[in-house]
Amino acid sequence: MADTPADAVHSILIKIQESIAALRMEVGQFRQDNRADHERMETLIRKQRRDSAGMLVMMRAAASDFDERVSAVEERIAALEARKT
Secondary structure, eight states: OOOHHHHHHHHHHHHHHHHHHHHHHHHHHHHHHHHHHHHHHHHHHHHHHHHHHHHHHHHHHHHHHHHHHHHHHHHHHHHHHHHHO
């Protein structure tokens, strides 16, 4: 009777160690997956920043071109108005 509890404790401790080892492996895998997801998100964020900067440059160029065209039309209208009077 005294041998049985001692044997049970030993097997319980072995199972606990196996559970801890399995948990460490799962945590390690989770960290790797999490790191890969984090790097993927950083890559997407960098790409979106680059795209946003490109769009901003294009919008500024379009606004500048539009402003030049409107200024040219205003000058032509002012010249036409000056000729009439």
